[in-house]
Amino acid sequence: MKCPKCEYNNTDESRFCSHCGTRFETSEDISEVPTMTRQTPIEDFTPGSIFAERYQIIEELGIGGMGTVYKALDTTINEKVALKLIKPEIASNKSTIERFQNELKYARKVSHKNVCRMYHLSKDNNSHYIVMEYVPGENLKSMIRMTKQLSVNASVNIAKQVCEGLAEAHRLGVVHRDLKPSNIMIDREGNARIMDFGIARSLETDGVTGPGLMVGTPEYMSPEQVEGKRADQCSDIYSLGIILFEMVAGKVPFEGKTPISVALKHKKEIPQNPRKINNQIPDSLSSTILKCLEKKKEKRFQSVEELLEELTRIEKRLPTTESKIPKRKPITSREITVRFNLKKLFLPAFVLVAVIILVTVGWNFLSKEAGAVPLEDMVRVAVITFQNQTGDSNYDYLQEAIPNLLITSLEQNKYIRVTTWERMRDLLKQMEKEDVRVIDRDLGFELCRQEGVDAIVLGSFVKAEKTFATDVKVLDVETKNLIKSTSSRGEGVDSILNKQIDELSREISRGIGLSERKARPPKVQIADVTTTSMEAYNYFLRGRDDFEKYYYSDARRFLEKAVELDPEFALAHLYLSRTYGFLGDRTKLDESIERFKKHSKKVTGKDGMYVKAILASMDEEDKDREKYLKILQEMSKRYPEEKRVHFELGLHYMGREMNDEAEAELKKAIELDPKYGYALNQLAYLYSYQNDFERALEHFHRYASVSPGDANPFDSMGEMY
Known part of the structure; x- marks a missing residue:
């Protein structure tokens, strides 16, 4: 039986996940859910749907012991958030919801770079939900699963960040009580972010947790929590010790077939020295981990600040190594799961040729x-x-x-x-x-x-x-x-x-x-x-970044500054040409293209071929049309990972009604970048031109599901109809 929370494979007769402690629902459990919640209409949480007249669902992020978490767009403030829909069997208990509200008052006070902010608890049509800060990244549990065990350096670094977040929470009197890898997100910049402060304590009352719901996760619970005693900051330190053990050893210190068997090991068994599992762990780190895992609280670190100091000392002594690179192995292709994110392109007719071609560079x-x-x-x-x-x-x-x-x-x-x-x-x-x-x-x-x-x-x-x-x-x-x-x-x-x-x-x-x-x-x-000017290059980078985000007015301002500082900066002129095209400024577009031509003479190699293709595309004679095609075909062979080359070939073939070739090239572009909006848009239109409305509509629906709030896919569908 696969756990719905952590996806661990258990035996068919298991009633609890032996990996995370989640209880598996049975028909008896379902019958105990109050009638009110059974009669409550099921909300539509498909991508693109609106919940509570405010939150547009983007995708499901995961299922936990409390409920399901969704990535959503808060349409009021136009920001992405995490929305946790609380299970009916929990939400139906009034006292539990009241404790949630009280605990969140304290949890919301914790403001720290290593803590995920909790916003509020609300209700809509008998569905209770918590709105939290959305942290793009991976949770620590997933990272450990993918890598089997983290490096000592990475483990210490993550543990230090968790300590810093906990220190701020403990200073405000907030204890986590359910610290575990799945509650720690590693964001895009590598920062550790602790989630779900205040939730575990809200469930700490006899008879209100629903059938089989445990406070804390057995593998990470401190001995005092197993005994039903009140958790404090030393309990969080114990849980962090388990997490640190798992990061460097690739497994938790105590495992068992049932939550009870795991819990008893926390009370009675001495944990194995992690160095016996991974001999790369320094003695100082293994000693630190084992001190966190002392059965008696008074023998552990008495504050996370104390633990942080020790981890900092350990980190400074970690060694570095050098060696030679081994002989390279042949590179193999990799299949990529396709997800779509379409951005429809609207261009005035007079810039179609120049700007679409300039997009390729x-x-x-x-x-x-x-x-x-x-x-x-x-x-x-x-x-x-x-x-x-x-x-x-x-x-x-x-x-x-x-x-x-x-x-x-x-x-x-x-x-x-x-x-x-x-x-x-x-x-x-x-x-x-x-x-x-x-x-x-x-x-x-x-x-x-x-x-x-x-x-x-x-x-x-x-x-x-x-x-x-x-x-x-x-x-x-x-x-x-x-x-x-x-x-x-x-x-x-x-x-x-x-x-x-x-x-x-x-x-x-x-x-x-x-x-x-x-x-x-x-x-x-x-x-x-x-360019010889780093200041000009800085303005260019800012302009290019805004251009790729479709902020064309801002891009224009930065790129104009770049070419003002260095009038011979060819790449800045190129992006400025593209920007003028999207803004519909015909005069500026023509002037910028001429400057680009003037300063592009030094260009060689791949981009030299691009320049030749651009110049050929600007001449409507058939011979130059063929020259343009030959250049792109040659580039697709030399640079197979250049998605823009395949996109341009697709456009060219579409213009010549070579539909099979166009489809093949656009698919290559999408394979390289499954979220390549221009290519997805053109492929959808290609299908519609062939009266294959089902596949065209499929692409537009995918676009809508991953681009909440964007009207372009619906405009495209309207055109098709």
Whole structure:
């Protein structure tokens, strides 16, 4: 029998989940639900439906002991929230609901970066629900399941963050009482967020919990909770000790077939030293874990601040290692579950040709041609977010700027196959992590493993007076071993463009195993093919980001500033052209296209081919139409992961009524990015042109289900009808 809460496979005769303690409902249990709740109409919680005249359901996030949690859009404030629908057998008890309300008054006072905010408890048509902060990410239990056991470094880091959140709650007199991995979310930036404060205590009264509902989860309950005694901050410390044990060992210290058997082990059995399971755990950490798990409260850490201090000391002593990268293994394809997020495109007729074609030019604008090196012989590299260690948030933009510049520089080497920033963002969307701004080490490794990348580049930058220094580390994705460490420094932030990127790219090329000949520096320096002004590059990044979010007016302002600072900044002119097109400014569009043409002469490689395709598309003669098609076909062979190439081919084939070819190319684009709105929109229209209204409608409905509040899919359906 599969547990509806944690999906653990239990024996058929089990009445409780041996993994999380959830009681399985039987026909007898169902008969005990009060008549009032049985007569209550079942709410429609399908994606796109409206609940309580305010919350538009996006998707179901999970099912727990209290009820079902949904991701929803609060249409009043236009923000995503988590909505927990409380089970009828719990909500039907008036005293329980009253305790919820009282406890939430205290829980709402806990405001901390490591605590998920609780907003309010409400009722709609006899359905009680709690509205909470929505935290995009993964819960810790899922992470442990996926990785089997976390690294010591990651485990200590997460435990420290949980300590910080608990410290604030305990300071306000709020005890969690049901701390467990499934109640800890790891958000997009890698921050641990504790959820469900105040809920467990609301259930702590005899006879009100409903049949079989336990306060706390057996595997994480302290001995005093097992005995029915009042939980305090030392109880939370015990539960955190269990969680820390599970992170580093891959399993909890006490397991059993029933919740009672597990509970008794908490009272009577001494936990195993986690080092016997994982010998990579330092003695100091195993001792800390075992101290958290002392049966008597007075022998444990007496505050989370005390535990936090010890974890900080342990973290400072954790070792680092270096080794060489092993021989690469062949890259295999990976099937991706398709989810859709359509953004309909409305364009004036006079910009259709120019802007649609300009859309094809992506983030990594000025790269060196890949030549005839077979794809399988190229080293696959990815660059993730750099850490700002200057202490000045004004330099946060370099966290993204440096990786983008390194990608552009590395792409000039035909022996390196770089995973673009756009591709990383597409993968994040597929993981439901599109809101992530910072790709940290752990998330970077996860993305690289999915994509079959060989080496990952990460780093940091610091500032001492006028000197900027950039530190880079290259790690093998498969083993996580360090294979190259290098740094570069220069005077002023512009030295990153004028000196450091070129030096670092050369050292990275050597570090991934390229020979001296293959790793030789490119003929064109990064500043020559982008911009010499870091300020202009900063404005460009902000403009590009707003453009991708459809904030065209804001994008225009930033991009105009970028080209004002550097009139020869070709990539900024390109995005500015696209922006003018979407804003319907014909005069500015034509002027910007001419400036782009003027300054795009240096462009080679992949983007040089894009430029040739753009120029060919602007001439209506048949010979240039064929030239445009041939360029795109060649690009699809050389750069099979460029979704925009497949999209453009699909559009071109649609215009020539080559429907089979159009469908194939649009599907390739969607396979690369299941949330690629432009491609999904065109594919839906392609089906409607072929009178295949069922498939067209399917795409529009998928769009509506994942884009609450957006009228475009309904407009599209109206057009089709």
